[in-house]
Amino acid sequence: LTISRVEAVPYAIPYRKPLRFASGEVRTADHVVVRVHTAGGLVGTAEAPPRPYTYGETQASIVAVVDQVMAPALVGTSALDRSVHRARLHRTIGNPTAKAALDMAVWDVLGQALGQPVHRLLGGWTDGMRVSHMLGFDDPAAMVAEAHRMRDTYGISTFKVKVGRRPYRLDVDVVRALREEFGDAVELYVDGNRGWTAAESARALHEMADLGLTLAEELNPADDVLGRRWLVGRCPVPFVADESAPDAASVTRELLGGSATAVSIKTARTGFSESQRVLHLAEGLGVEVVVGNQIDSQVGTLCSVVFGAAHEATSRRAGELSNFLDMTDDLLAEPLQIRDGRLLAPTSPGTGVVLDEERLTRYRQDR
Numbered sequence: 001l002t003i004s005r006v007e008a009v010p011y012a013i014p015y016r017k018p019l020r021f022a023s024g025e026v027r028t029a030d031h032v033v034v035r036v037h038t039a040g041g042l043v044g045t046a047e048a049p050p051r052p053y054t055y056g057e058t059q060a061s062i063v064a065v066v067d068q069v070m071a072p073a074l075v076g077t078s079a080l081d082r083s084v085h086r087a088r089l090h091r092t093i094g095n096p097t098a099k100a101a102l103d104m105a106v107w108d109v110l111g112q113a114l115g116q117p118v119h120r121l122l123g124g125w126t127d128g129m130r131v132s133h134m135l136g137f138d139d140p141a142a143m144v145a146e147a148h149r150m151r152d153t154y155g156i157s158t159f160k161v162k163v164g165r166r167p168y169r170l171d172v173d174v175v176r177a178l179r180e181e182f183g184d185a186v187e188l189y190v191d192g193n194r195g196w197t198a199a200e201s202a203r204a205l206h207e208m209a210d211l212g213l214t215l216a217e218e219l220n221p222a223d224d225v226l227g228r229r230w231l232v233g234r235c236p237v238p239f240v241a242d243e244s245a246p247d248a249a250s251v252t253r254e255l256l257g258g259s260a261t262a263v264s265i266k267t268a269r270t271g272f273s274e275s276q277r278v279l280h281l282a283e284g285l286g287v288e289v290v291v292g293n294q295i296d297s298q299v300g301t302l303c304s305v306v307f308g309a310a311h312e313a314t315s316r317r318a319g320e321l322s323n324f325l326d327m328t329d330d331l332l333a334e335p336l337q338i339r340d341g342r343l344l345a346p347t348s349p350g351t352g353v354v355l356d357e358e359r360l361t362r363y364r365q366d367r
Ligand code: MUC
Pocket: 021, 023, 051, 054, 191, 193, 242, 292, 293, 294, 295
């Protein structure tokens, strides 16, 4: 299980339509496939999605930090020595999606070596997750139509509504339109991606008080810690930390400081190992978790469901596992299928990430 080589392959696949939210928009999945090779011939695969507006990483920076810093730190170690990997990778500050992809690729190797699916190695709680779909900015009629399409085609009945526009009424109108259209048949929650001030957020929450939201995520700036703490006191539902708590240390600070009452877990930024730390912290401190979406492709989504299905607390709520549906193509040899609003974790050894090499060749950006 000695790691002999690590590859970082940039690729780009366009979306059918852009996904817009308060901190940016995504038109193309310009991600980086990471592959960890062992001396025995196993290959673990995962990917890193650059989100410059959230983590400062770009496609080029991910390739560079993997090639120049992280691959040399891992090569020669055993895939079993995850604590060694963590210590070495954490000598470099930041770069969360690069670190996360390497961790998940190593877990993929371990699963293959043992002949077991990784969701069972991680905890084996259940076979899959209910799916939540993220609705990007548009006018109310278009967002209602999108929700209908997701319900009719995939059986999805949980929606995370992007908010954080100005005036906030734009978003309140959308949430109201969704509730009027679907009644109690759907679960709705909101994510502001830091777009509003604390005061705007409080007013918007007040105006949506009758709309039965189940969660509110990152409504105001991540560095407005006191504003968030003030807001949490006025928020009738769990207040989810996403950008303000991207790792275990910040999760601890935000929860103990009272500026969050729930946590978004994204395997794209904390892999499997660090995501377990975050999960255990959240459980220890008695707060709920949501399996979030980093606007993942099928590769990233597969990793999310592997983690989510592995634990009781992560599979309780619907996971955000569907935005790959808007990509024009994807890299998995066997496309993911959402049926009756659920996505299953693979039963094959490893994480189940098996790429279509022909597609990777077509979309790769480095040759
Ligand atoms: C989310 O939950 O915020 C949008 C920006 C980002 O970093 O993640 C997505 C979804």
